[in-house]
Amino acid sequence: MSDRLxxxxxxxxxxxxxxxxxxxxxxxxxxxGDPVTMVLSDPRDGTLYAALNLGHFGxxxxxxxxxxxxxxxIQAPRYPESEDGPxxxxxxxxELAGDDRPGGLWAGSIPGGLFxxxxxxxxxxxxxxxxxxxxxxxxxxxxxxxxGIHSICVDPxxxxxxxxxxxxxxxxxxxxxxxxxxxMCDGMFAAYMPxxxxxxxxxxxxxxxxxxxADPDMFYAQHxxxxxxxxxxxxxxxxIPNVPPxxxxxxxxxxxxxxxxxxxxxxxxxxxxxxxxxxxxVARTTDGGKTFAELRNGLPQDHAYDLVxxxxxxxxxxxxxxxxxxxxxxxxxxxDGGDHWQSVSNHLPPIYAVRFA
Amino acid sequence: MVKVRFTSNLERHVKTPTAEVAGGTVREALDAxxxxxxxxxxxxxxxxxxxxxxxxxxxxxxxVLDRSGLADVVPSDAExxxxxxxxxx
Numbered sequence: 001m002s003d004r005l006x007x008x009x010x011x012x013x014x015x016x017x018x019x020x021x022x023x024x025x026x027x028x029x030x031x032x033g034d035p036v037t038m039v040l041s042d043p044r045d046g047t048l049y050a051a052l053n054l055g056h057f058g059x060x061x062x063x064x065x066x067x068x069x070x071x072x073x074i075q076a077p078r079y080p081e082s083e084d085g086p087x088x089x090x091x092x093x094x095e096l097a098g099d100d101r102p103g104g105l106w107a108g109s110i111p112g113g114l115f116x117x118x119x120x121x122x123x124x125x126x127x128x129x130x131x132x133x134x135x136x137x138x139x140x141x142x143x144x145x146x147x148g149i150h151s152i153c154v155d156p157x158x159x160x161x162x163x164x165x166x167x168x169x170x171x172x173x174x175x176x177x178x179x180x181x182x183x184m185c186d187g188m189f190a191a192y193m194p195x196x197x198x199x200x201x202x203x204x205x206x207x208x209x210x211x212x213x214a215d216p217d218m219f220y221a222q223h224x225x226x227x228x229x230x231x232x233x234x235x236x237x238x239x240i241p242n243v244p245p246x247x248x249x250x251x252x253x254x255x256x257x258x259x260x261x262x263x264x265x266x267x268x269x270x271x272x273x274x275x276x277x278x279x280x281x282v283a284r285t286t287d288g289g290k291t292f293a294e295l296r297n298g299l300p301q302d303h304a305y306d307l308v309x310x311x312x313x314x315x316x317x318x319x320x321x322x323x324x325x326x327x328x329x330x331x332x333x334x335x336d337g338g339d340h341w342q343s344v345s346n347h348l349p350p351i352y353a354v355r356f357a
Numbered sequence: 358m359v360k361v362r363f364t365s366n367l368e369r370h371v372k373t374p375t376a377e378v379a380g381g382t383v384r385e386a387l388d389a390x391x392x393x394x395x396x397x398x399x400x401x402x403x404x405x406x407x408x409x410x411x412x413x414x415x416x417x418x419x420x421v422l423d424r425s426g427l428a429d430v431v432p433s434d435a436e437x438x439x440x441x442x443x444x445x446x
Contacts, residue, residue: 056411056441057370057400073371073396079404087404 002316002356005333006048007325008036011349013050015068015357016331024333024344030068038311040094041357044102047120048357051076051091051107059088059109061121077107077115077124086111090144093311095152098159106162108149112139114164116178127178130164135183138202139169142224150310153211153219155233163234165209165221170201171234187237190225192270207250208310210262218259222252222310224270229289231259240289245276251313253322260288263315263338265308265324273307280304282324284338298341299332306330311353325351359386359431363397364440371397383414384427386437401439411442 003018004027013036015028030036031052037059038051048064050071061076079086090110097104097116107115107124114127130136139147147169155161160177163184170185185201197203205224212218219230226247227240241247246266255261264283267273275281279302282295300306306326313324322338325331329348332341359380363373372394380386391398403409407425414421415438421429431437 054370054400056409057367058403058409060370060399076399078399081405085405 001318001335002321004357005314005323005344006039006041006353006355006357007331007348007351008039008050008311008353008355009325009329009349009351010035012036013039013068014348016333016344022335022342024342026345028068030064030071031062036352038091038094038353039355040096040105041355042096042105042120044096044099045120049094049105049121051094053090059091061091063121074121075123077109077113077117077126079113080126086113086146088113089146090148092148092150093152095154098154098156100159104159106152106154108152108164110141110144110148111146112136112148112166112169114149114152114178129179130172130174130181133181135202136169139166140203142167142205142207151206151209153209155211155216156213157216163209163211163219165206167207167224168203168205170204171206171209171221173234184234185237186235187230187239188221188223188225188228189239190223192225208252210252210254212254212256212259214257215259218254220252220254220262222249222264224248227252227264227289229262231288240285242289242292243283243285244292244294245281245283248273249308250310251308251324253313253315255319256315256317257319258286261286261319261337262289263313263322265313267307274305275307278303278305280306280326282322282338282341293338295334295338295341297339298334298343300330309352311355312351314354314356316356321356323354323356325354327351359433359435359437361386361390361437361439363438366441367397367400371400373397380431382427382431383416383421383423383429383437386431387414387427387439409441412439413441414439 005016007014012032013030017027040049052060062071093108103120105117115124151165153163183201188204206221209221228237249266280299323333331344358377361376376390378389
């Protein structure tokens with residue numbers, strides 16, 4: 001069971017630890033005042049990484065080798081200089097490259113570049129094959145001005161197999177460690193688009209995509225249009241239309257050992273991003289999306305307007321402990337798969353990402 | 358020598374001691390500073406080598422307008438000041 005939790009927020013990085021009696025408390029803070037957009041713990045060597053977006057001063061990356069007691073700035077991924085070339089706007093995702101690639105890291109960004117580091121972030125290289133795909137020119141921004149890669153799934157069976165999800169630009173797969181890519185959106189649709197573009201893979205807006213560690217063929221995606229699931233490694237997606245109380249949202253987590261169990265945190269709809277009826281709910285399926293339970297115990301049920309961003313829900317390696325944080329700075333933890341939630345704080349800065357470490 | 362000073366707001370992120378460098382243009386002077394302080398570069402310039410949007414450079418009190426080329430000529434005894442706006446809440 002995880003006993004440490006990291007929360008990347010609008011004004012700093014917070015570490016929570018589990019005390020006696022299942023009480024979770026803030027134990028350490030870093031970068032207070034600065035936006036921390038992503039955090040990653042690397043169990044292969046004990047390193048922590050934190051991505052910052054300093055606004056006027058750009059995107060930065062820091063590394064800690066002492067659990068966050070001290071940090072060193074390292075080179076952030078950056079786009080190669082070229083005529084009309086872009087600049088890094090947001091480091092949106094950061095993932096380990098696999099146990100057989102120690103020190104290897106993937107980073108997804110806005111405006112749409114995927115980067116790889118083989119040396120713990122000392123240097124980064126833009127994945128040129130994906131960047132150079134002609135289809136990439138058709139990607140577009142969802143909530144941001146530019147498209148971005150927010151989800152990176154490295155197949156636990158073969159680290160050369162990598163799948164990424166793009167807002168907006170669909171799901172992409174490489175089976176050769178990034179040397180070639182193909183789009184994998186069959187079955188996804190966007191009912192809000194013009195009818196002849198509804199199934200166009202390049203306009204699909206998966207908000208978040210996760211892969212089940214124990215059954216790596218199983219993927220769940222919280223999409224702008226609703227929820228989708230793939231049982232065949234993204235080759236085909238099927239809609240899960242019955243997520244209560246709403247199919248709209250950003251976050252999704254899948255049970256690490258049970259591919260039929262997943263959690264979502266719904267909001268009303270795209271033009272009204274608050275919990276339905278002001279009641280915060282986590283929706284859990286234990287049968288692959290056929291049925292859902294609405295989990296409310298310990299969550300605010302009266303005038304709650306917490307929205308949960310795509311990276312702000314996580315599940316630990318047991319599948320029993322989950323945590324999620326909201327745009328209004330609230331953080332909750334459950335130790336029984338969501339049946340009961342405890343509030344860790346209701347006054348943190350807006351939370352971008354939550355991860356167990 | 359050209360004296361290059363930076364806003365004190367940068368100090369909480371990266372060391373920015375006042376530098377004395379050689380350089381005939383803003384680009385050359387800044388590159389000379391970055392050569393001995395490479396982490397500073399990304400705070401001032403974007404990935405394409407242009408001034409970040411809210412960063413301003415003054416040469417002897419005159420604002421640099423060539424924000425991407427940084428080709429403004431710098432007198433040998435000039436003082437360059439690098440500053441930025443602060444915002445947020």
